[in-house]
Amino acid sequence: MSESNWKLWEVFLRSKNGLSHKHVGSLHAADADMAIKNARDVYTRRSEGISIWVVPSEEITASSPDEKDPLFTPSDDKVYRHPTFYDIPDDVEHM
Amino acid sequence: MGTNVSLEDKFQAFVDAENKVEPKDWMPEKYRKTLIRQISQHAHSEIIGMQPEANWITRAPSLRAKLILLAKVQDEAGHGLYLYSAAETLGEPREKMIADLQSGKAKYSSIFNYPTPSWADMGTIGWLVDGAAIQNQVMLTRTSYGPYARAMVKICKEESFHQRQGYEVVMKLAQGTPEQKAMAQESLNRWWWPSLMMFGPSDDNSPNSEQSMKWKIKRKSNDTLRQEFVDKTVPQAEYLGLSIPDPDLKWNEERGHYDFGEINWAEFYDVIKGNGPCNKERIAHHVKAHEEGAWVREAANAYAKKQAARKEGDASAA
């Protein structure tokens, strides 16, 4: 990472109480404060009463896809590619 | 080699069964490359597309119009971010995508290489350019790559506001003073054809399309999307009392579609090659902002590093 690139953070939102945090995407920020603020700017466009988690992407360990199925032979172990959340249906209501 | 073939066949069957591919799943290298190219190109289009509209934010003729336009351009920045984020799940860092954009290696939608000399362009762009983009993007909400599809769902929700915003601007002009009406028509005259070009080359000249359709990255051909767009837009122009600048445009009862004239493909390819009125300006603008921001990005990193070190110091002192 060169001096002027910011690290990647994964963003999780709880859109209202009673729902769990859900992965919504990522962004670049230099520190956690900035990541939280940006997540609010970008992923909530400031709806109130929302809880945000940000996690440095590099801190996430992802499981390998099921090795028994040859289709899912892991092609790459870098977490960069990616903290995956399989088959989460896009629930438009609760974005 | 043999296993490779069977993996690819399995992958095809997996996609054919309407399954979504997720980042760490095995995928053909060419599928990954195609996605990176397409998603980053899409992201760049959102980002470069901010410029022609940002050009009018400071001069918007009412506070309401200023607020709406600013919010719209901000949305486009957000779209760019969602898309860069989706491309990064494939292992392509954003810094590399940006470098490719600035070096000219990566493309973006050619439509943004035209200038916006008129306020009416803020309406026409929302109506036609966002309208054409929606045509494409609705299809992409069902694309086979999960993160891309999810980004498109978020984007599409916002795009419909953009098209309505644009149409409203044009409508106010079309129903306004004679000068305003002329403004709207003049703008439509310029943007109509470049909007049709947004769907890309005709199907016979679109080499990558077939494989993309097979992998369900794309679900409709360029010409199909273009036809849908024309069919949907002509009545909207009629409603405004504006005329579409195409003498060959007419309803074809038999086909159940509008026939329309030939696109100037020479212009299309030349603008892609870099010879549009604003190609150089758009990239120079992007490079300038990026370079002028380098010291800011460096400072934030340096501060974050110091903070982390201080925290560690505190922890070991405790």
Added chain:
Amino acid sequence: MAGGWLNGVKRDFTKEEALKEYFYFLADDSLVLGQQLSKWCSNGPVLEQDIAIINTALDHIGRARLLYQELARLEGGDATEDTLAYFRDHLQYRNALLVEQPNGHWGDSVVRSFFIDTFNFYLYDALRSCNNEALRGIAEKAIKEIAYQAQWSAEWVVRLGDGTEESHAKVQKSIDDLWMWSGELFEEHPIFEVLKDDLPAFSSFKDHWVKKVAEVLKMATLVMPSPELWMQTGGRYGIHSAQLGYILGEMQSLARTYPDATW
């Protein structure tokens, strides 16, 4: 008072006039700053910050609209938010000189925002319990945005101040250059005396402001110039720097070319 730069400005106000002036101070600050911040759109140092600064521009322009709508009611006649924004000249604008200063680089814009956001934070917080109902409502809505903005700009001052050597030097210069425009925010003005039973005088926020700015600059390892230095004045009387003419010229150009049009 006589015999200087502000020679000849209006100094006696009825209660009704004074109230309108108070609204113009707030509305013009919001609009001019929002207009300036909006120029960062597509020019920020990184996409995420482009989005962040556009948010603050949106907030300022949104707040300006609410204030002009109330002003249009106070002015009566054909006044609307847009006639007030687009058909007043620089002599009628009442914004502080600080907000019309050029965007400069990121550090200049951040410091300009930090000064005015910190001021706005104490001002709008006080307005939530003032004796003007419209202002109370606007302040109640605005205070959340302003708290966010003040936090954002303060964090950036700290990052740049305590970042690299280069950023430290740059932002220290921004502080030093913009300092002389900061005092006007707290200046005495005849309207405050007229309105003293209903609305807070801006001078009442000076101590809070100085304390907060000192605190943030210390965290940022930056040097705070003395609040007793000579400060520029004039904006609240319609005497502006040369910048405002360009800002308004650009903003009003289309609306004034077609004065009979609705958009």
